[in-house]
Amino acid sequence: MRLFENADYTLIPNRRIGYVISGVLLTISVISLLWKGLALGIDFRGGMEFVVGNTTDIPTVDVRSALVGSLEEEPEVKRFGETGHLIRISSSEDITTVENRVLGAFESQFPGQNVQIEKTNVVGPRFAEDLKRGAIYAVFGALLVIFLYIMVRFEWRYSLGAVAALVHDVTITLGLFSVLSGIVPFSLQIDQSIIAAFLTIVGYSLNDTVVVFDRVREYVNLFKTEPFDEVVNRSINATLSRTVVTSVTTFIVVSILFLFGGEVLRGFSFALIVGVIIGTYSSVFVASPTIVELNRRLEKSVA
Amino acid sequence: MQGNGFKIGLTIFFVGLCGFYLFPSVQNLYVSYKMNNMEPAERTEYQEENRQWLQQVDQNSLNLGLDLQGGMHVTLEVEIANLLDQLAVNKDDAFRQALQVAEQRAENEDVSVVDAFVEEFEAENPDGRLSRYFRDETEGLSRRSSNGDVQEYLNKQADSAVQNGIQVVRNRVNQYGVTEPSIQRQGDERIVVELPGVSDRERVRDLLESASQLSFHLMANSQQLNESVQRIIEHYEPTAEDSARIAEANAADTTGDGMTADTSEATEGTQIAGEGQQATEDQEGTSLTEPGEQQAGPQNPLLAAMQPMPRQDQPIFGRVFAADTAAVNDLLSKPEVKRMLPPGIQLMWTASPRLTTQDGREAFHLLAVQAEPELAGEVVTQASVQFDRQTNEPKVSITMNSEGARSWDRITAANVGNQVSIVLDGTVYSNATIQGRISGGRTEITGLESRQEASDIVTVLQSGRLQTDLNIISERTVGPSLGEESTRAGFISVVSGFLLVVFFMIMYYRTAGVVANVALLLNLVLILGILAGFGATLTLPGIAGIVLTIGMAVDANVLIFDRVREEQATGKTLRAAVSAGYEESLSAILDANITTFFVGVILYSFGVGPIKGFAVTLMAGILSSLFTAIIVTRIIFDYMVEERRMQVSYG
Numbered sequence: 001m002r003l004f005e006n007a008d009y010t011l012i013p014n015r016r017i018g019y020v021i022s023g024v025l026l027t028i029s030v031i032s033l034l035w036k037g038l039a040l041g042i043d044f045r046g047g048m049e050f051v052v053g054n055t056t057d058i059p060t061v062d063v064r065s066a067l068v069g070s071l072e073e074e075p076e077v078k079r080f081g082e083t084g085h086l087i088r089i090s091s092s093e094d095i096t097t098v099e100n101r102v103l104g105a106f107e108s109q110f111p112g113q114n115v116q117i118e119k120t121n122v123v124g125p126r127f128a129e130d131l132k133r134g135a136i137y138a139v140f141g142a143l144l145v146i147f148l149y150i151m152v153r154f155e156w157r158y159s160l161g162a163v164a165a166l167v168h169d170v171t172i173t174l175g176l177f178s179v180l181s182g183i184v185p186f187s188l189q190i191d192q193s194i195i196a197a198f199l200t201i202v203g204y205s206l207n208d209t210v211v212v213f214d215r216v217r218e219y220v221n222l223f224k225t226e227p228f229d230e231v232v233n234r235s236i237n238a239t240l241s242r243t244v245v246t247s248v249t250t251f252i253v254v255s256i257l258f259l260f261g262g263e264v265l266r267g268f269s270f271a272l273i274v275g276v277i278i279g280t281y282s283s284v285f286v287a288s289p290t291i292v293e294l295n296r297r298l299e300k301s302v303a
Numbered sequence: 304m305q306g307n308g309f310k311i312g313l314t315i316f317f318v319g320l321c322g323f324y325l326f327p328s329v330q331n332l333y334v335s336y337k338m339n340n341m342e343p344a345e346r347t348e349y350q351e352e353n354r355q356w357l358q359q360v361d362q363n364s365l366n367l368g369l370d371l372q373g374g375m376h377v378t379l380e381v382e383i384a385n386l387l388d389q390l391a392v393n394k395d396d397a398f399r400q401a402l403q404v405a406e407q408r409a410e411n412e413d414v415s416v417v418d419a420f421v422e423e424f425e426a427e428n429p430d431g432r433l434s435r436y437f438r439d440e441t442e443g444l445s446r447r448s449s450n451g452d453v454q455e456y457l458n459k460q461a462d463s464a465v466q467n468g469i470q471v472v473r474n475r476v477n478q479y480g481v482t483e484p485s486i487q488r489q490g491d492e493r494i495v496v497e498l499p500g501v502s503d504r505e506r507v508r509d510l511l512e513s514a515s516q517l518s519f520h521l522m523a524n525s526q527q528l529n530e531s532v533q534r535i536i537e538h539y540e541p542t543a544e545d546s547a548r549i550a551e552a553n554a555a556d557t558t559g560d561g562m563t564a565d566t567s568e569a570t571e572g573t574q575i576a577g578e579g580q581q582a583t584e585d586q587e588g589t590s591l592t593e594p595g596e597q598q599a600g601p602q603n604p605l606l607a608a609m610q611p612m613p614r615q616d617q618p619i620f621g622r623v624f625a626a627d628t629a630a631v632n633d634l635l636s637k638p639e640v641k642r643m644l645p646p647g648i649q650l651m652w653t654a655s656p657r658l659t660t661q662d663g664r665e666a667f668h669l670l671a672v673q674a675e676p677e678l679a680g681e682v683v684t685q686a687s688v689q690f691d692r693q694t695n696e697p698k699v700s701i702t703m704n705s706e707g708a709r710s711w712d713r714i715t716a717a718n719v720g721n722q723v724s725i726v727l728d729g730t731v732y733s734n735a736t737i738q739g740r741i742s743g744g745r746t747e748i749t750g751l752e753s754r755q756e757a758s759d760i761v762t763v764l765q766s767g768r769l770q771t772d773l774n775i776i777s778e779r780t781v782g783p784s785l786g787e788e789s790t791r792a793g794f795i796s797v798v799s800g801f802l803l804v805v806f807f808m809i810m811y812y813r814t815a816g817v818v819a820n821v822a823l824l825l826n827l828v829l830i831l832g833i834l835a836g837f838g839a840t841l842t843l844p845g846i847a848g849i850v851l852t853i854g855m856a857v858d859a860n861v862l863i864f865d866r867v868r869e870e871q872a873t874g875k876t877l878r879a880a881v882s883a884g885y886e887e888s889l890s891a892i893l894d895a896n897i898t899t900f901f902v903g904v905i906l907y908s909f910g911v912g913p914i915k916g917f918a919v920t921l922m923a924g925i926l927s928s929l930f931t932a933i934i935v936t937r938i939i940f941d942y943m944v945e946e947r948r949m950q951v952s953y954g
Contacts, residue, residue: 001811001954053784095778096505118785120504124776126410127378133413138909145901153894193844196914199906200851203899210898211862214891242865246858249807253800253854257847260799262792265847272851
């Protein structure tokens with residue numbers, strides 16, 4: 001089977017279409033991020049999370065109203081898998097006290113259900129600060145290292161192109177998290193695993209970009225007489241088959257994680273699915289046009 | 304094909320190495336499968352017979368994270384600010400303010416409490432000397448010490464407080480009876496505790512967070528104790544005949560540290576070494592475990608878990624293996640049983656094992672201690688390890704303040720010949736016989752087994768006089784059923800992801816796809832081998848990393864294959880196209896993978912807990928996919944194209 005063999009699409013000359021798509025997506029993302037914001041998970045905010053099991057027959061609304069009475073603040077309640085509920089409380093009280101209140105509420109309101117706590121996750125405010133700091137360091141550290149590496153292996157224009165694509169990908173994925181949070185039936189709160197997913201997206205998108213750039217590097221020497229735009233367009237087309245195949249295999253596995261990986265990995269694999277799509281798109285429509293534009297500006301200023 | 308000998312050798316070496324590291328994991332899977340099919344009685348017998356081997360296999364196999372096997376993960380923080388407050392004298396407003404600001408800064412910034420405190424103090428009081436708050440002659444800290452010296456001293460104190468915290472946690476966990484707990488230091492002031500299979504969250508929290516306090520206690524009268532031991536055993540006795548066994552119980556063992564006034568000779572030192580050898584394996588077998596099992600009738604639950612040790616010189620209630628401590632705690636915590644103890648007596652575990660069998664099992668003593676402390680640990684002003692001038696044996700020297708010395712004089716005078724114990728946190732760290740009245744506040748503990756034992760006691764005395772508070776700052780627990788569900792979900796994801804990618808590759812690249820799939824399968828083995836070899840833990844995010852690697856690992860081969868197709872399109876022969884395909888795509892493969900590897904490194908350095916697991920598998924995946932794509936598939940193609948002159952289809 002062969003896909004996109006001898007592809008000859010006019011991608012770079014039509015890059016403005018990409019600018020419009022990216023522009024719209026980025027605008028929506030930024031607006032949503034500013035207006036609606038992101039739901040931070042307890043990793044970065046501090047608080048408690050309980051997963052209770054054996055609540056298949058209890059509607060989420062009833063769980064919430066049962067808990068409101070015994071807890072001091074209103075908890076966040078969501079379905080967790082098919083047989084349980086996830087309860088989030090931003091309390092700084094003693095864990096055992098809160099846990100007993102939760103269990104007590106279930107026992108008195110739904111006797112005979114044998115509700116049990118399957119999972120707890122408690123993060124103190126100080127620990128949350130540390131995790132937040134670690135996440136910020138990790139994201140910026142990754143961007144910096146990538147920028148430097150590409151600069152050493154290629155040149156600064158390529159570095160800017162690669163990092164522009166990464167910022168584009170992460171912003172849009174974050175934006176999607178912001179827009180969809182509360183709409184989709186699974187949790188889209190930003191926690192440590194989502195940060196890990198973002199860095200993986202960064203790695204993946206970069207993978208794609210580097211492959212295209214590598215070909216540009218090769219063709220620049222091979223087709224010296226052709227204008228730079230043409231060379232980049234030719235490079236993208238030459239690597240298109242590989243870009244598509246790798247995206248397909250990666251998309252297959254992240255979809256499987258999303259479907260079969262269980263409730264715990266739902267948000268994580270969702271971020272990866274979005275990332276694979278956006279990352280593939282951006283290496284063609286963001287990273288490559290960036291180096292073309294940079295090259296134009298540079299030639300103009302030289303001439 | 305020439306020149307491939309090295310590559311083939313390398314491949315065989317790596318695959319063999321991974322096989323070697325994975326072998327115990329496979330054994331473990333097989334053994335647990337076999338044991339699941341056994342009858343309960345047969346299983347216990349099998350476990351008894353192969354205890355050592357089973358333990359070894361278990362230790363060497365790939366560790367599963369708590370999110371997969373269920374358990375409790377707790378991060379504790381040592382309250383350093385509180386420690387500084389306790390260490391300081393002449394506290395004034397400047398001190399309190401600096402400490403308060405330092406505490407806040409440590410919460411919001413990446414700085415330790417001690418460093419923040421010194422910085423704050425110096426910023427607010429440019430000419431201020433920290434030596435006015437902190438004095439410690441044994442550490443060489445005087446009125447004239449510079450702020451830098453004080454800072455160093457405080458860091459050292461903080462460090463030993465954390466060390467001590469770890470020791471305290473380890474003892475508490477040991478008493479709780481968890482199998483394979485992990486207790487590790489994280490950063491400057493944190494302790495990470497991992498307890499597989501623990502589900503009683505409330506008890507663990509209480510256990511970990513309770514304040515520790517050092518004190519000196521007198522102990523029970525041996526004769527009185529022996530009578531209660533008899534009564535309690537009888538209480539649990541289902542039939543009368545079993546009581547006869549108590550008499551047989553091994554009365555060997557001759558531990559006993561002597562506590563002497565000032566400079567007395569250590570006479571007992573030589574007797575102590577015998578401990579490990581006396582209780583050999585078969586002795587354990589006959590007196591501890593087997594009798595109950597061989598008897599058809601009901602057995603005494605207490606004797607099944609504990610070996611009574613009637614002794615004249617030490618109030619030992621019994622000897623218990625680490626695995627049984629939880630059961631014994633349960634049996635002895637019943638109110639009607641507690642009432643059978645001599646009045647005012649409490650049972651406490653020894654901090655360190657008093658016996659280690661040849662197969663590595665550790666046994667602790669349960670000692671009868673007077674619940675009311677005679678003296679609080681604060682009276683200790685100094686403790687150090689010293690050596691006897693004549694015998695060169697290690698001993699512990701303790702100095703007390705005047706108030707403590709007065710009480711100590713009175714206590715020792717009234718209890719010559721009795722035992723006294725050093726108790727931290729409800730655990731006995733040392734017990735010894737009072738050899739005579741001790742006046743003047745200088746005490747020595749002699750008859751110690753090793754220098755290590757002496758320095759352990761000193762650590763406890765030194766840092767134990769300060770109260771170390773441990774706070775839970777993060778907790779993650781996963782119940783066993785959710786863990787099982789996650790394991791199953793992870794397994795399904797790996798298998799189905801693998802199969803789909805394999806199918807896709809064959810569809811797309813035909814013969815070449817089959818080669819890529821061989822590489823992919825090898826990849827899985829290599830990743831798991833790397834994880835097992837480095838002793839890494841497989842977590843759910845780690846499995847996600849493996850699934851992701853399956854999808855991304857084919858990328859290197861896709862790059863190569865597409866290049867080969869391109870080269871073929873230019874009219875090259877298959878042989879030339881394969882060769883060019885590998886050479887031309889190498890730079891892209893390396894650049895793409897190195898950058899992703901960097902991302903993995905960064906994720907590993909800043910991530911906590913499960914995220915680290917994800918980063919590790921991601922990095923292992925990149926390394927193994929580079930290896931298989933560049934070297935292994937090349938060997939296969941060279942063989943097919945050059946040796947066998949096959950027409951390999953690239954789809």
